[in-house]
Amino acid sequence: xxxxxTIWAFIIAFAVFVYVVMDGFDLGLGILFPLxxxxxxxxVIMNTVAPVWDGNETWLVLGGGGMMAAFPLAYAVLMPALxxxxxxxxxxxxxxxxxxxxxxxxxxxxxxxxxxxAGGSLLATLAQGIALGAILQGIHVEGRQYAxxxxxxxxxxxxxxxxxxxxxxxxxGATWLVMKTEGELRDRAYHLSWMLxxxxxxxxxxxxxxxPFLSVQYTQRWFAWPNIILTAPVPIAVAAVTALLxxxxxxxxxxxxxxxxxxxxxxxxxxxxxxxxPYIVPQSITIWQAAAPTxxxxxxxxxxxxxxxxxxxYTAWAYWVFRGKVRPGHGYH
Amino acid sequence: xxxxxxxVVLARAxxxxxxxxxxxxxxxxxxxxSYLAVLEALWLATRREVYINLFNYxxxxxxxxxxxxxxxxxxxxxxxxxxxxxxxxxTGPVIGPMMAYEVLTAFFLEAGFLGVMLFGLERVGPxxxxxxxxxxxxxxxxxxxxxxxxxxxxxxxxGHAVNADGQFVAADWLKVIFNPxxxxxxxxxxxxxxxxxxxxxxxxxxxxxxRDQHLAGARVMFSMxxxxxxxxxxxxxxxxxxxxxxxxxxxxxxxMAMEGHYQSHKDGAPLILFGWPDQREAKVKYAIEVPKLxxxxxxxxxxxxxxxxxxxxxxxxxxxxITFWSFRIMVGLGFLIMGLGLLSLLMRWRGMxxxxxxxxxxxxxxxxxxxxxxLAGWITTExxxxxxxxxxxxxxxxxxxxxxxxxxxSSLIAFIIVYFAVFTxxxxxxxxxxxxxxxPGEQGPTKDLPARAAGITPAAGTAVEGAR
Numbered sequence: 001x002x003x004x005x006t007i008w009a010f011i012i013a014f015a016v017f018v019y020v021v022m023d024g025f026d027l028g029l030g031i032l033f034p035l036x037x038x039x040x041x042x043x044v045i046m047n048t049v050a051p052v053w054d055g056n057e058t059w060l061v062l063g064g065g066g067m068m069a070a071f072p073l074a075y076a077v078l079m080p081a082l083x084x085x086x087x088x089x090x091x092x093x094x095x096x097x098x099x100x101x102x103x104x105x106x107x108x109x110x111x112x113x114x115x116x117x118a119g120g121s122l123l124a125t126l127a128q129g130i131a132l133g134a135i136l137q138g139i140h141v142e143g144r145q146y147a148x149x150x151x152x153x154x155x156x157x158x159x160x161x162x163x164x165x166x167x168x169x170x171x172x173g174a175t176w177l178v179m180k181t182e183g184e185l186r187d188r189a190y191h192l193s194w195m196l197x198x199x200x201x202x203x204x205x206x207x208x209x210x211x212p213f214l215s216v217q218y219t220q221r222w223f224a225w226p227n228i229i230l231t232a233p234v235p236i237a238v239a240a241v242t243a244l245l246x247x248x249x250x251x252x253x254x255x256x257x258x259x260x261x262x263x264x265x266x267x268x269x270x271x272x273x274x275x276x277x278p279y280i281v282p283q284s285i286t287i288w289q290a291a292a293p294t295x296x297x298x299x300x301x302x303x304x305x306x307x308x309x310x311x312x313x314y315t316a317w318a319y320w321v322f323r324g325k326v327r328p329g330h331g332y333h
Numbered sequence: 334x335x336x337x338x339x340x341v342v343l344a345r346a347x348x349x350x351x352x353x354x355x356x357x358x359x360x361x362x363x364x365x366x367s368y369l370a371v372l373e374a375l376w377l378a379t380r381r382e383v384y385i386n387l388f389n390y391x392x393x394x395x396x397x398x399x400x401x402x403x404x405x406x407x408x409x410x411x412x413x414x415x416x417x418x419x420x421x422x423x424t425g426p427v428i429g430p431m432m433a434y435e436v437l438t439a440f441f442l443e444a445g446f447l448g449v450m451l452f453g454l455e456r457v458g459p460x461x462x463x464x465x466x467x468x469x470x471x472x473x474x475x476x477x478x479x480x481x482x483x484x485x486x487x488x489x490x491x492g493h494a495v496n497a498d499g500q501f502v503a504a505d506w507l508k509v510i511f512n513p514x515x516x517x518x519x520x521x522x523x524x525x526x527x528x529x530x531x532x533x534x535x536x537x538x539x540x541x542x543x544r545d546q547h548l549a550g551a552r553v554m555f556s557m558x559x560x561x562x563x564x565x566x567x568x569x570x571x572x573x574x575x576x577x578x579x580x581x582x583x584x585x586x587x588x589m590a591m592e593g594h595y596q597s598h599k600d601g602a603p604l605i606l607f608g609w610p611d612q613r614e615a616k617v618k619y620a621i622e623v624p625k626l627x628x629x630x631x632x633x634x635x636x637x638x639x640x641x642x643x644x645x646x647x648x649x650x651x652x653x654x655i656t657f658w659s660f661r662i663m664v665g666l667g668f669l670i671m672g673l674g675l676l677s678l679l680m681r682w683r684g685m686x687x688x689x690x691x692x693x694x695x696x697x698x699x700x701x702x703x704x705x706x707x708l709a710g711w712i713t714t715e716x717x718x719x720x721x722x723x724x725x726x727x728x729x730x731x732x733x734x735x736x737x738x739x740x741x742x743s744s745l746i747a748f749i750i751v752y753f754a755v756f757t758x759x760x761x762x763x764x765x766x767x768x769x770x771x772x773p774g775e776q777g778p779t780k781d782l783p784a785r786a787a788g789i790t791p792a793a794g795t796a797v798e799g800a801r
Contacts, residue, residue, distance in 0.1 A: 051448030072425020079414025
C-alpha cells in the first residue's frame with residue numbers, strides 16, 4: 001500500500017507546503033507593502049524577514065528540483081503547460097529578491113525598489129495561485145508531452161485561485177506583522193488581519209464550491225459514500241480554526257493568529273491533496289506513472305531522510321537567533 | 334512576432350542568456366565566501382582590526398552579489414522544465430537526484446547560515462558567527478561539486494542505462510557522479526572562481542592604493558589577492574591543460590573545434606594561433622600557425638597524427654567559430670593573469686608592491702578578467718559539445734519543450750529586459766560599494782539596517798566593539 005511513489009508524493013507535497021509556510025508570509029509582506037507608505041514602517045517590515053528570505057525560497061528550488069528527480073514526467077508535462085505563469089513567477093521573484101538588498105544601497109531609487117518588491121511579490125503570488133488552478137482544472141496530455149496551447153492556463157477558475165492565494169498570503173503577512181512588530185504598526189496589522197480573514201474565508205468558500213464542478217472525480221471524491229466520512233472533518237476543522245483565529249484576533253494575542261492562519265493553509269492544502277490524489281497531473285498522470293525509477297527514488301530518499309531533519313534544525317536555529325519583535329532603530333542614520 | 338523562428342534556437346538563446354548572467358554571481362561568491370572565511374579566521378587568530386574591517390567591507394558586497402545569484406539561480410532550476418521538458422523527462426532520473434542533492438546539501442546550508450553571517454555577529458558571538466561563515470563557504474563549494482558533476486555527466490555520460498520509456502536511469506551512482514570529466518572540470522572551475530575573486534579583490538585594492546598608498550585595508554587586500562593570483566594562475570594553466578587532454582580522450586570533436594582542425598593531419602598537426610574559421614567551407618581562413626605544435630601539446634610528440642573534423646559526420650559538428658574564439662579568449666586571459674601574478678611577485682621582491690602605479694593600473698584593468706575568462710571557458714565547453722545535450726546520446730533538438738516560437742521568444746525578451754534592468758542596477762551598487770575605501774570601524778550590512786529586535790540593544794559599532 002505504502003510504496004516509494006507514495007512516499008515521494010508526500011515528500012514533494014511536504015516541500016511545497018513548507019515553501020508555502022515560509023515564503024507565503026514574506027510574499028504577503030510584499031503584497032501589503034503599498035499599504036504602509038512610511039519609510040520607517042517599510043524598513044521594519046523588510047527587517048522582519050531579511051535574515052531568512054533566502055532560506056525560505058530554497059524550498060521552492062527543492063520543490064522544483066525534487067519533482068524533476070522523483071516525478072520527471074510530471075515535471076516535464078506541467079512546466080510547459082504552466083509556461084507563462086512560471087516565467088511570470090520567476091521574474092516576480094527576481095524583482096522582489098534583489099529588492100531586499102538593493103533598497104538599502106540607494107537613496108534616490110529606493111522607491112523604485114519598494115515598487116519592485118511589492119509588484120514582484122504580487123506577481124509571483126498571483127502566478128503561483130493561477131498555476132495551482134490550472135493544474136486542478138486538468139491538463140491536456142498526449143503521450144509523454146503537454147499537448148495544449150500556451151493560454152490554456154487562463155480560465156475564470158485559475159484567476160479565482162490566483163486571487164485567493166494573494167488574499168491568503170496577505171493574511172499570512174499581516175498576522176506575521178502582528179507577531180513581529182509593535183505599536184501602531186502592529187495595530188494596523190491587526191486591522192488588516194480582520195479584513196483579510198473575512199476575504200480569505202470567502203475565497204476558501206468560493207474555491208471549495210467551484211472545484212467539484214471542474215470534474216466528476218472531485219465531486220465523487222468529496223461527497224460519495226464512504227469517502228464523506230473522511231472528507232467531512234476538513235470543513236469542520238476549517239470552521240474550528242476560524243473560530244480560534246477570530247478569538248485570538250479579538251484577544252489581541254500576538255502569536256496565535258499567524259500559527260492559526262498556517263492551520264487554515266494546512267487544511268486547505270489537505271483539501272487539495274484529497275482532491276488530487278493519486279494524480280500528480282489531474283485526470284491524466286498518476287504518481288505511479290510519473291515516478292522515476294526505483295533506484296533514483298531510493299538514492300534520494302537516503303539523502304532526504306538524513307538531511308531534511310538537519311535542515312529543519314538549523315533553519316529553526318536561524319529563526320531563533322532573530323526571534324522577538326523588530327523595532328525601528330534609533331541613532332543609525 | 335517570432336512567427337517562422339525556430340523555437341529550439343530561441344530556447345537555446347534563452348538558456349545561454351540566463352545561464353551566462355547566472356554563472357557570473359556564483360563564480361564570484363564561491364571565491365568571496367572562502368575569502369571572507371579566511372579574513373574572519375585571521376581576525377579571530379590575530380585580533381588585528383584590519384581583518385574585521387575588510388571582512389565587513391566585503392560582506393556588504395557579498396550580500397548584494399549573493400542575492401542576485403539566488404534569484405537568477407531559481408530561474409535556472411525551472412528552466413529545465415519550461416524550455417527543455419523532453420530533456421527533463423529523459424534525464425530527470427539521473428540529473429534530478431544530483432540537483433536535489435545540491436539543494437539539500439548546499440543551497441539550504443548557504444541560505445540557512447547566510448542570515449546569521451550577514452546580520453548575526455552581535456547576536457551569536459564571534460565563534461558561532463565564524464561557524465556560520467564557514468558553513469556558507471562550504472555550501473558554495475558543495476554546490477559546485479553537485480552542479481559540475483551533473484554537467485560533467487552530460488558531457489561524458491557513464492554509469493547509466495536506458496529504460497523502456499526512453500529515460501536514462503542510473504545503473505551505478507558512483508560512476509554517474511564521478512564520471513570521467515568531473516574531477517578535471519571541478520578543479521578547473523573552483524580555481525577559476527578563486528582567481529576571479531582574487532582579481533576583483535586585487536583591482537579594488539589597487540584602485541584605492543592609486544589614491545592612497547598608505548591605506549592599511551587596501552594594502553592587505555591587494556597583497557592577499559596578488560599572492561592568490563601568483564600561486565593559483567600557474568596551477569590553473571596546468572589544470573586547464575589536463576582538462577583539455579581529458580576532453581581529447583572523451584570529446585575529441587570539441588578539441589578539434591577548439592583547435593580549428595577541420596582537416597586531419599597525418600604527421601604532426603599545426604597549432605593555429607589565430608584565424609577565421611569558416612564553417613561552410615570547413616577551413617580556417619587567414620590562419621597564423623605554428624607547425625606541429627598542436628601535436629606536441631596534445632600528444633606530446635611532434636609527429637603524432639591528429640584527427641580532424643573530417644573524421645566526424647557533418648551533422649555532429651560543433652559550431653567551430655564560437656568554440657575556437659572563446660577558447661582563445663580564455664587562454665589569453667589565463668596567461669595575462671599569470672603575467673599579473675609574476676609582475677606582482679617582482680614588485681614584492683623589490684619592495685615596490687604598494688608604490689608601483691604600473692602594477693596597480695594593470696591590476697585594475699584585470700579586475701573583470703576572471704569573469705570574462707569564466708564565461709569564455711563555459712562557452713567553449715558548452716558550444717563544443719553541441720549538437721548534443723547528453724553527449725553522443727541525446728541531441729539538443731530532441732531535448733526541447735513542445736512550445737511554439739512566440740511563447741519562447743516572448744519569455745526570452747522578458748528575461749533580457751528584466752535581467753539588464755535588475756542586474757545592471759546591482760552591478761552599479763556593487764561598484765559604488767567598491768568605490769568607497771575600506772576604513773577603520775567598517776560596518777557590515779547591519780549598518781544600514783535601522784532595526785534591532787527587542788531584548789538586545791547593542792550600541793552602534795558593535796561589529797567591532799561588541800566582539801572584542
